Amino acid sequence: MNRIVLSLLLLLLGLPYYTEAQSKLDSVQHIIEVVITAPQSSSKAIIPAQQLEGEQLKALNSLSVADAIRYFAGVQIKDYGGVGGLKTVNVRSMGTNHMGVFYDGIQLGNAQNGQIDLGKFSLDNIESISLYNGQKSDIFQPARDYGSSGSIYLKFRRPHFTSDEKEHWKATFRTGSFDLLNPSVLYERKLTKNINASFNAEYIYSSGKYKFRYKRVLPSNGEVAYDTSAIRRNGDIHALRLESGLYGQMQDGHWELKAYYYDSERGIPGAIVNNRWMNSQRQWDTNFFIQGGWRKMVTERYDLMLKLKYANDEMRYLNPDTTLMFIDNTFLQQEAYASLAQKYQLTDWWDISFSSDLQWNWLRSNVAGLVYPTRRSTLVALASALDLGKFKSQASVLGTFINEKINSDNEQSASSAPNKEEITPAVFFSYAPFNNHNLTFRAFYKHIFRMPTFNDLYYTDIGNIKLEPEYTHQYNLGFKYLKNTMDRILAHWDIQMDVYYNEITNKIVAVPKGSGMYRWMMMNLGKVEIRGIDAVAATTFNLPYDILLNMKGTYTYQKAQDFTHRKNPELEKTTWGGQIPYIPWHSGSFTTTAVYRSWQFNYSFVYVGERYHNSANISENYEQPWYTNDMSVFKTLAINNWNLKMSLEVNNLLNQDYEVVLNYPMPKRNYRLTLTLEL
């Protein structure tokens, strides 16, 4: 596989030279025709996203996308610690499987377990991160974009050239705590008047070693009961990322072609438990995808968009610990995807759209007893957008048709899950009552589901092919007010707030099965109700002495209760109405950036309030709040054509010992130095 991936990449990298030598173009012409691109996000979403972009994003001391997403309201991150640790995101307590993560316009898939590890996505050259609750309320999008309870869009930097520029170089080198070595290089080139190319390579190494400490005191007198420090081990990571893209403009449209390759080896540091301070499990990931998009305004009223993707993900998990069960499993997933979206403008104020997507997922593995499933998903979405000036609305209906097959070479007795059909709606409204005030009220309702993953359905012994999808219903009401007064000291401020009620029914939970330890069966038993408030406020000040000051705060309140019925009424009492695991009632963040000439100072603060690590909200399961203070200073130097940027970051400034996930200690104070050279 790796060889194919590399040759494809080389082919892509070679493209610039082919295009210069016109005669050789024919041999690759069909690739350009087939594989195409994402549109510009000239989004007409009527409920705007929470967004981090450009300098604002860089100011957050974040290495990975997961680190940056912590600064959105309504988001909870599960972080197992360290550069290589698993980091998953969960929006409005609905669970990570309900999140759609879109990379340059096309969703990242993981049919096996539904989890996208956002720790694997480097922030290097990410231009913007946008979070939409419900869905992006823009009707000109693929059907799959209607298919999640919440969506995160990651946008990679696009080449932009002024008329006399031909190429850009950018080299970055990061180093710091945990023996981090992180070089990266970006090359952008203008190939023709209408075609730009970019290539980016990044390597990350970290030993993942950090000191952590467990200290407990006696409640009676506060005396130390125990106080132990140790070094986190087996958290090392080696990762290589190669990314390359072609971006083309044409009459009334544009196209894009992208290849992505990620190869990593990492240790899985594991839970720290009594008498066991180290684990030796390893994981290898090789991810490759190639995707393209093409978009054109065919007539004044008719727009067309095509997207295609092929992804190949290989994962190997090894447990070399000879005192435990020896495991050496590999999983190979493939995905093929095609989407056609059409939009038609009926009148000046009324657009309709029709999108149809086809997607295939395959899973192969050497796990004993695991079947080889194939899923074909057909998605059709019909949507309408009304723009009556002050009042805007969008409505969409998504039809999902799932067809499952298994190749039972591996397990004769197994059968595939039955086919599924789901029709799910969403409606969005916004209303701006005043002409002279930028105040917008908004509301949405969305009903959607997540499919059981391949693991839920087929995993040896625990899988249950009778599983139904897990449903969510979301009701949201909110407003945004924004004011720009460019000539004043307080140049800009905005505030937005949403209140919401979410319901998860048919929630897929693991239920103990039969005799023997750790035997489970996945069942549609759970029910969760979430009542929450998200609030965001931001201001910009133009201060004397050319100081520009930005501040932003977010606050999230969530009451996410477990209403899962249980067979044992006595046990039900222990969990009924309990806050679900790891969801804090209160959380928030504060970030500020001050810019003075070529200097920039950033401070960011994340707070996660008290929570419980399971839905029996008793003192044994209580987790204290944690908060981190991060600071950084940037300095930019311009030398001739060169632009040199240096930054020094200090994270967890107050050296707090904390855990996001039980028994996974997080790093104490740590540092990072970044040098970026741009030409």
Added chain:
Amino acid sequence: MNRILLLLKNLILSTLLWSCRDDVELFLSEEIIELTPPEDTGGYKGFYLLNEGNMGSNKSTLDYYNFNTATYSRNIYAEKNPEVPKELGDVGNDVQIYGSKLYAVINVSNKIEVMDAQTAKRIGQIEIPNCRYIQFDGPYAYVTSYAGPVEINPDYTQLGFVAKVDTATLQVVDKCLVGFQPDELAITGGKIYVANSGGYMGAGSTDNYERTVSVIDIASFTEERRIDVEYNLHRIRADQRGNLWVSSRGDYKELPSRLFYIDTQKQMVTDTLDVPVSCCHMVGDSLYVCSVSWSYINYSNTITYAIVNTKTHKVITRNFINDGTEKEIEIPYGVMVHEASGDIFVSDAGNYVTPGMLYCFNRDGKKKWNVRTGDIPAHFALLK
């Protein structure tokens, strides 16, 4: 404007100063009082209940029920031993009292925690990787472990062993290799009988499970024989006549869990009972058995509470709980019978990730009381 800036400065400063969270407190035990005590204590002071805790949670905890005060104390280990880093450990798998000591086998923590039986104060620990169950004979403890020696051979699968531990020094003095993934062991007639499971190997194909009981001669501490029983063995208990009752877990698919009888004179299986077994307790001539078996037909667990007469080999009842509580228990995970009073204690592991429940029934199978336990209440040890 300046006022706003000042406010901001103060805000930032106060955030910085305030950002020092409280020290995390150790958990103290909780007492639940006035749980009807047994009518006759039979000379016992009470019992310990070991909660396994889900893997990776480090939440194995020890509870104690005091017969005399009718008090249930939850999570006593940390309070009694506050100096032990990360408390009792991850996944308690067995608990026994021998002489004056209490032994708790903590599987993922690779140790046997040794405590004073009366006070639960720590004495020391025995380091055995992937340890499973413990039994005693003379001055020695015998512990099964999945973690046999490693050979440099990619296809080598790892045999388990029985460790011989000096109870005075808490040192492993000898090891005897047995089958794959040995679970419970029973000692009778100068021999150690070990139920081999092969649990790491059978997921793909039932043929890969172990199906034998290893017989170890105590005097020479060598394996002298294997007795063929059935795939995936788990429990093994000696009855009053020195014969053995062995359970198989089945393959979780077509092959059901069963109970087998080994005649130790003949050194072979001479009887099979159609009783699935999850947990069991031998008292007098009665073997109390709780079982949970999964049905792929109605996608639910079928639970039975049986008593087997070890003399007649007859199943006396398949429902020793009969007041309706049996319909509520989610996963019976541990059973213990207090002989003098006839009180039956059954633990419910619930969903494995949240607290379980301990039930006390009288000899007629009527509920006397119930109390919340730690996560996955499982193993009992009666204290004299």
